[in-house]
Amino acid sequence: MIVLSESSEQIKPSASSRDLKIVTETALLLGCQLYYIPQDFERCGTAENALYHIPKYPQYAAGIWVGYIPELYRYKAIYNAATAKGIKLLNTPWQHQTALEFDLFYPLLKGLTPESIVIHSINECAKAGDLLGFPVFIKGAIQSAKRLGWESCVANNYEDFVRISKYLLTLKYCSRGRVIVRKLVNLRHNRLAPNGLPMGREFRVFIYNHRVLKYGYYWEGRDDLSKLSLEEENAVLNLAVLASERLNVPYVAIDIGQLESGEWIVIETADAQFAGFSQIPVIELWNKLKDITLEG
Structure with missing residues (x-):
């Protein structure tokens, strides 16, 4: 198995960077073929340049990318560049997106997960609040702001709802332009x-x-x-x-x-x-x- 890792000593210490370091060391320990890749295209410019040091494999080999959640365009670019090298990442771009973005996986999981509504603007808050009733749990299409506490992801009234939604919509990496309103469960x-x-x-x-x-x-x-x-x-x-x-x-x-x-x-x-x-x-x-x- 071929591993593309974003692990780097320059990464700011965090729970995510700790996990990334551990999994990279594990891949090496298990004898996986490991290649380091940059976290963005700021210096290298393109996915092809990011993978320039990787040889082309004569037959397709399974590949896994370990790193931080990428923007969708970057996942697609790395996936295509890796495929050109003979490396097939475990998930296609569509599969990656389906697993990650709430409004894509929710329709497939209805009945298994709490009732939820997707909104794209503050103008939709009132209707969503009326449909689900308060309190509600609020998150972005990718992540919530639960690291900031209960008040950053649970709305008890319309004012809370608008405040949290406005904040999430400014966080592109969390919301990708969508806010998810969920029936609060205990x-x-x-x-x-x-x-x-x-x-x-x-x-x-x-x-x-x-x-x-x-x-x-x-x-x-x-x-x-x-x-x-x-x-x-x-x-x-x-x-x-x-x-x-x-x-x-x-x-x-x-x-x-x-x-x-x-x-x-x-x-x-x-x-x-x-x-x-x-x-x-x-x-x-x-x-x-x-x-x-x-x-x-």
Whole structure:
């Protein structure tokens, strides 16, 4: 398996850069062919220049890109440049986009995830608030602003709704011009994050071609809710596989959460190439990923 990594000593320390460093070191440890690529086209200009140092492979080989969530145009450019080198990234641009952008995967997951509405401007806030009722959870098409706390992603009234939506629409990397309004649900939890956000009972499942590779608790730290009974584990993994079948994206990360009622739901999905690992042992995940991709 060929790995394109954005890991660099110049990257500002963060949870994401830590995960990127770990997965890059894991790829080297497992004997993957690794090539470093820049995080943007600022200096190299084009995707072809970013991959200039990579030889052309005589037969197509499976490739995985590990880095930060790219803009769509950049994913397409790197995908095409890699294909020209004989490297097939695990997800096509459309599959990458489907797994990542909420308004694309939501129609495929209806009934498995809370009711949601997509809006493109502040003018649509009033209607969406009337349809779902308050409070509502608000996020961008790609990410929420939950790192800033509860008040940055939960609206209790119209004024909150407008404030949060305006902010998200200014963040191109979070929203890509769309705001997602979700019916607020209460997840089981024992802890609150330092910013006051409930740390709901949630698990991230990595899947390749509808086969579970590994899963782990979403939040860091010790938590009694991180332990699943056999029955609960079956419920989580079966729901994740069902979601992956509906999405039809080869390499996908699916977050599954438990409501206070005990029901399991899909929280969201992502292109697993760019997903954090939570409490998942990376070397075990990549061992399985490497073996399964070599199977063809």
